[in-house]
Amino acid sequence: MTLKTPQDYIVLGKISSVYGVQGWVKVYSYTEPLDRILEYGNWTLRQGNNLTLVEVDKGRSHGKGMVAHLRGIDDREVAKQYSGFEICVPKNRLPELSDGEYYWYELEGLSVVTLNNESLGVVDYMMSTGAGNDVLVVKGDAHSIDRRERLIPYVEQFVHDVSLEAGRIVVDWDPEF
Structure with a gap:
């Protein structure tokens, strides 16, 4: 190709x-x-x-x-x-990843919704904290509950589902944060 x-x-x-x-x-x-x-x-x-x-x-x-x-x-x-x-x-x-692993570029642009299906925006970019976990930088858009930027740790506790096919990430995140 x-x-x-x-x-x-x-x-x-x-x-x-x-x-x-x-x-x-x-x-x-x-x-x-x-x-x-x-x-x-x-x-x-x-x-x-x-x-x-x-x-x-x-x-x-x-x-x-x-x-x-x-x-x-x-x-x-x-x-x-x-x-x-x-x-x-x-x-x-790029090397193939195991199931459930993603390259940062694959996550960028995905919509982010809460467990209650509230839209928080889209993943603008990813960043490393140096503390062992990455962070989703989510920017509000026209479809989200507000236009705020949110930093959501990319850890199992908060990230419940990633679907590249559906173009979205489901998070357990309080929209007030």
């Missing part, structure tokens, strides 16, 4: 700047663990709707991030051109 549109890709990180003088780049990885981003080997770099395929030939942890070398780029000034580019891979290259 040939992937042609930016929507066919998932963002795994970003090139933040250059590292050294031999064409290495600093990488901010969104993967867990951070170095998993290196396992993909080929990255599609995206800036706007422009896609550029590159091959990672070396990489390693560095401080709180990663550094990587792109095959054929051995000059700091050439590498600098990629600063700010998102690092993407085709969605079909």
Whole structure:
């Protein structure tokens, strides 16, 4: 299958700047663990709707991030051109998850309703607290009970059902929170 549109890709990180003088780049990885981003080997770099395929030939942890070398780029000034580019891979290259597990991008855009079927809005994005659980950032919309933003921990205690097919998440959440 040939992937042609930016929507066919998932963002795994970003090139933040250059590292050294031999064409290495600093990488901010969104993967867990951070170095998993290196396992993909080929990255599609995206800036706007422009896609550029590159091959990672070396990489390693560095401080709180990663550094990587792109095959054929051995000059700091050439590498600098990629600063700010998102690092993407085709969605079909992501590992399969177990039942009941979801990638963040799959949850974003789903409607969120309470056990009483009250609409709280849609998942705008996900965030990590660093405390072992993720958080749904839910923004009210035209169909919700109000326009408030809510932060709902993505844990079994509060998230009762996720249905990608129905496009919704059912939560045990007091709308007043």
